[in-house]
Amino acid sequence: MRDTNLRSGVELRDVSKSYKLKTGEVKPIINGLTTTVPWKNIGLVGRNGAGKSTFLRLLAGIIQPDEGEIRRNASISFPLGFRGSFHRDLSGIENVRFVSRIYGQNTEYIVDYVREFSELGGFLNEPYKTYSSGMGARLAFGLSLAMDFDIYLIDEIMSVGDKNFQEKSSAAFHERMKTACLYMVSHSMEVLEEYCEAGIMLENGVLTYFDDVSDAVAAYNDLF
Amino acid sequence: MTQAVRDYYSASVAFGRVIVALVLREARVRYGRSRLGYFWAVVEPAIMIAFLTVVFTAFRNTQPAAGGSFAIFFATGVLPFQMFRTSSTRISSALEANRPLFNYPLVRQLDTVFARAVLEVSTHIVVMILVFTFQYFFFHASPPADIGMILIAIGLLAALALGIGMIIAVITQVIPSITEFYAVIMGASFFLSAVIYPLSVVPSYYREFLLWNPLVHGIEAFRAGFFAGYRADDMDLSYLGLFALSAVAIGMIADRIVTKDET
Numbered sequence: 001m002r003d004t005n006l007r008s009g010v011e012l013r014d015v016s017k018s019y020k021l022k023t024g025e026v027k028p029i030i031n032g033l034t035t036t037v038p039w040k041n042i043g044l045v046g047r048n049g050a051g052k053s054t055f056l057r058l059l060a061g062i063i064q065p066d067e068g069e070i071r072r073n074a075s076i077s078f079p080l081g082f083r084g085s086f087h088r089d090l091s092g093i094e095n096v097r098f099v100s101r102i103y104g105q106n107t108e109y110i111v112d113y114v115r116e117f118s119e120l121g122g123f124l125n126e127p128y129k130t131y132s133s134g135m136g137a138r139l140a141f142g143l144s145l146a147m148d149f150d151i152y153l154i155d156e157i158m159s160v161g162d163k164n165f166q167e168k169s170s171a172a173f174h175e176r177m178k179t180a181c182l183y184m185v186s187h188s189m190e191v192l193e194e195y196c197e198a199g200i201m202l203e204n205g206v207l208t209y210f211d212d213v214s215d216a217v218a219a220y221n222d223l224f
Numbered sequence: 225m226t227q228a229v230r231d232y233y234s235a236s237v238a239f240g241r242v243i244v245a246l247v248l249r250e251a252r253v254r255y256g257r258s259r260l261g262y263f264w265a266v267v268e269p270a271i272m273i274a275f276l277t278v279v280f281t282a283f284r285n286t287q288p289a290a291g292g293s294f295a296i297f298f299a300t301g302v303l304p305f306q307m308f309r310t311s312s313t314r315i316s317s318a319l320e321a322n323r324p325l326f327n328y329p330l331v332r333q334l335d336t337v338f339a340r341a342v343l344e345v346s347t348h349i350v351v352m353i354l355v356f357t358f359q360y361f362f363f364h365a366s367p368p369a370d371i372g373m374i375l376i377a378i379g380l381l382a383a384l385a386l387g388i389g390m391i392i393a394v395i396t397q398v399i400p401s402i403t404e405f406y407a408v409i410m411g412a413s414f415f416l417s418a419v420i421y422p423l424s425v426v427p428s429y430y431r432e433f434l435l436w437n438p439l440v441h442g443i444e445a446f447r448a449g450f451f452a453g454y455r456a457d458d459m460d461l462s463y464l465g466l467f468a469l470s471a472v473a474i475g476m477i478a479d480r481i482v483t484k485d486e487t
Contacts, residue, residue, distance in 0.1 A: 098248070
């Protein structure tokens with residue numbers, strides 16, 4: 001079992017990030033923030049455009065802060081189910097191998113896991129462009145769950161596949177959660193309260209941390 | 225201290241891993257789609273050499289300046305030039321083509337650029353070996369006189385391709401049409417880079433201008449390495465080296481600026 005008190009997930013020092021809109025308006029997401037995001041299941045709430053996804057991407061290191069320093073004490077996943085990197089001319093297996101390689105994971109284990117999990121059978125050797133949207137999602141979801149990370153990022157959980165596949169995904173996901181934790185953006189308060197312990201609210205460039213996700217949800221509801 | 229060493233070590237390991245993964249992926253996408261993929265990499269310069277040979281043998285009675293046969297002489301110009309042109313062009317589109325991969329924080333912009341450089345240059349070295357081996361057996365070409373010099377020429381041209389490719393790649397982010405402009409420049413460069421003639425036959429007035437072109441020095445160096453006694457008096461490898469190094473430096477700085485701006 002993981003010990004949530006032992007480790008911090010991500011440390012931020014004087015971190016600022018803002019968006020410049022085409023109109024010239026500057027929209028801050030966080031401003032000179034120094035904090036430690038603990039290694040816990042954390043739900044992110046905030047209005048549309050408050051910068052939840054951007055904050056998640058900052059934590060992951062996908063984008064760089066305008067100023068300040070971010071230190072990661074744990075390995076962080078790409079957004080769960082991400083498939084934008086899949087090359088249309090490469091087969092499912094080749095795409096999976098590539099991601100596994102850059103993260104230095106056991107490629108054969110990952111391929112076997114995805115083969116078993118995705119139930120795509122012979123299609124795994126066909127070019128990705130021949131996949132339906134649902135098939136692509138299964139491949140991406142299988143890959144995300146096969147990879148070993150300390151922290152999984154979820155930007156809006158999506159349901160993939162039929163009921164059977166969903167149950168299987170849910171089981172695999174809960175298995176992962178025994179040793180890892182997640183940072184999650186969702187507009188569904190039920191989902192956040194189900195999966196998360198703590199919460200973070202982003203509003204007008206100010207970040208507020210709540211030890212209990214219910215308090216974050218309550219604060220979010222007060223915005224309206 | 226130990227933390228810094230460990231960070232550096234793990235960063236180097238990750239860098240190597242990412243480059244290998246990218247090279248394998250690029251090779252598969254570039255050459256793996258059709259069975260003719262890699263074959264074409266060889267056939268394209270071969271056709272160009274054959275075409276030039278036929279044209280020059282038909283219309284000129286003179287012997288080439290070096291190598292005893294037009295086919296061999298053109299090969300020593302066309303192959304290094306093609307290496308530079310193809311590599312720099314492929315590198316210049318590396319950022320655009322690999323944009324989705326930057327969602328993996330481990331993949332940095334420069335990695336995609338290096339991966340393309342590695343793949344293109346090594347492919348062209350294979351092509352050179354194949355063409356020259358073929359010519360050795362069928363045209364009685366002499367084996368290269370000075371392999372060390374050839375490797376220096378390849379290395380410098382590769383560095384130049386990397387630098388120029390990076391600069392174009394960064395400019396493409398701002399002015400996408402730069403790639404078409406670059407293609408036109410490269411078309412003209414074919415005639416301005418001592419590819420189909422030795423530099424020594426150019427009248428000195430024009431030669432002064434050609435010497436500003438860094439490619440000229442790389443291709444002359446390649447020939448000087450290939451043919452024993454080839455006269456390359458005006459060749460200046462330190463000029464080419466400095467040019468290539470500056471291009472790489474400018475490319476890396478520009479890459480940093482663009483990375484920072486990106487959201």
